[in-house]
Amino acid sequence: MDRDEIKQRVIKVISQVLKVDESQIKEEHTFVADLGAESVQSIELMAGFEEEFDIEMDEDEALSVQSVGPAIDFIAKYLD
Amino acid sequence: MSLIEQFIERAKKDPKRIVLPEGQDAQIVRAASRLAQEGIASPLVLGQQDAVAALAGDASLEGVQVVDPADQQVLERYAAAYSSRRDSVTGNMARRVVKRPLLFGAMMVAEGDADGMVAGISRPTAQVISAASLAIGYADGISAASSFFIMVLPGDAEKVLVFADAAVAVDPTSAELAEIAVVTARNARALLQFEPRVALLSFSTRGSASHPRVDKVREAVGIARQLDPQLCVDGELQVDAAIVPRVAAKKAADSPLEGNANVLIFADLDVGNVAYKLTQYLANAQAIGPIMQGFRLPVNDLSRGASADDIVGVAAIAALQAGA
Structure with a gap:
């Protein structure tokens, strides 16, 4: 899966979980400050990514990812 | 009698069901044993029966209920309840959320299968707060932990x-x-x-x-x-x-x-x-302390270095909060 496809699917999940229009989501955005996530929702975003890509992520590492671009790169590691 | 000893004595008068999600920790298992043996609470420990028994060593597990968070039937029930409350979370996503021990424990409280949760010996406080606020929510009129x-x-x-x-x-x-x-x-x-x-x-x-x-x-x-x-x-x-x-x-x-x-x-x-x-x-x-508050039902946090006796004290506090 190339990075663009991962990005597109990551944005789809963020849009669904945080109820933000896909066109408003940029790679440099942080989930809490820019996209209005409550910090407690990290676990739901993580579950959304796991479900979308059918992967199991390391919880501590995953929860340390705070913004869109790093989330794409983090997920890409599991798909190699 | 110290204040904690007084809390423990009061908790014995009306023992509550307290879920301890971190059944992989020996201190948690020892605390659960003491809670049950002394009639302070009815402990529910998350984990696999064999693994919990191995950690217990000489401590008796009589009266300790070991709950397997991989139990599909319960998992499905909690996932359905979770996704019905969070409209942005699908059933499949909810299943992945609630199978995590802190969320599973918090769902036990939210669904009335336990009266309170005590957690955090292996997880940061922020994750305990997160699990409680997502699964249980805040008390009426309260907006934050x-x-x-x-x-x-x-x-x-x-x-x-x-x-x-x-x-x-x-x-x-x-x-x-x-x-x-x-x-x-x-x-x-x-x-x-x-x-x-x-x-x-x-x-x-x-x-x-x-x-x-x-x-x-x-x-x-x-x-x-x-x-x-x-x-x-x-x-x-x-x-x-x-x-x-x-x-x-x-x-x-x-x-x-x-x-x-x-x-x-x-x-x-x-x-x-x-x-x-x-x-x-x-x-x-x-x-x-710190004793957590603000949730609809009691959830208390443990420090990473908590001993079995510390955990018993925190469980007694959660039980009294549950009875309030």
Whole structure:
């Protein structure tokens, strides 16, 4: 899966979980400050990514990812 | 008898079901054994039966219920309940959320399968708060998690004060500060069985200084009185006008607290955290906490280094919060 496809699917999940229009989501955005996530929702975003890509992520590492671009790169590691 | 021993004795009178999600930890398993053997609570430990039994060693597991969070039937029930409350979370996503031990434990409480949860020996406090707020939610009228410490001051007659918030809420707004005051008073009444006399503290007494930070505290007092009109609450007060009757008579003669406040509410976490540690180290006070509050049902956090006896004490506190 190339990075663009991962990005597109990551944005789809963020849009669904945080109820933000896909066109408003940029790679440099942080989930809490820019996209209005409550910090407690990290676990739901993580579950959304796991479900979308059918992967199991390391919880501590995953929860340390705070913004869109790093989330794409983090997920890409599991798909190699 | 120490305050914790008193809590344990009171918890025995009406044992509650307390879920301990971190069944992979030996201290948790030993604490569960003691809770059951002494009739303090009915412990529910998450984990696999064999693994929990191996950790127990010589400790008896009679009366300890081991719950397997991989049980598909229960998992499905919790996932359905979770996704029905969170419309942005699909059933499949919910299954992945609730199978995590902290979320599973919090769902047991939310769904009435347990009366309270005690967790955090292996996870950061933020994750315990996250699990509780997602699965259980906040009490009516409360919008955020907070915490309090019970400070036991040494002396011939032990004096007990409650400090909030000294561990969780960093910079509460006036509305959040009011909520902290009201919910701390409620918990103080339940745990300590005294009538709370709540002071919202500042560097100003009755307008002796003017600053937006003073306004915040004064506004919080007004909101707290609206939230709980019966509550004995006052502010903004300097701490001496709150706890020294002689100073109160001089600086705030009209204060209903009369210099006898027993619940001290701090304007932000800087002052709260410094105040509790100063009291602990300079006055040799015992600090019990932080005790979490604000959730619809009790959830309490453990420090990473908690011993089995510490866990038993925290479980007893959760049980008393559940009975309140």
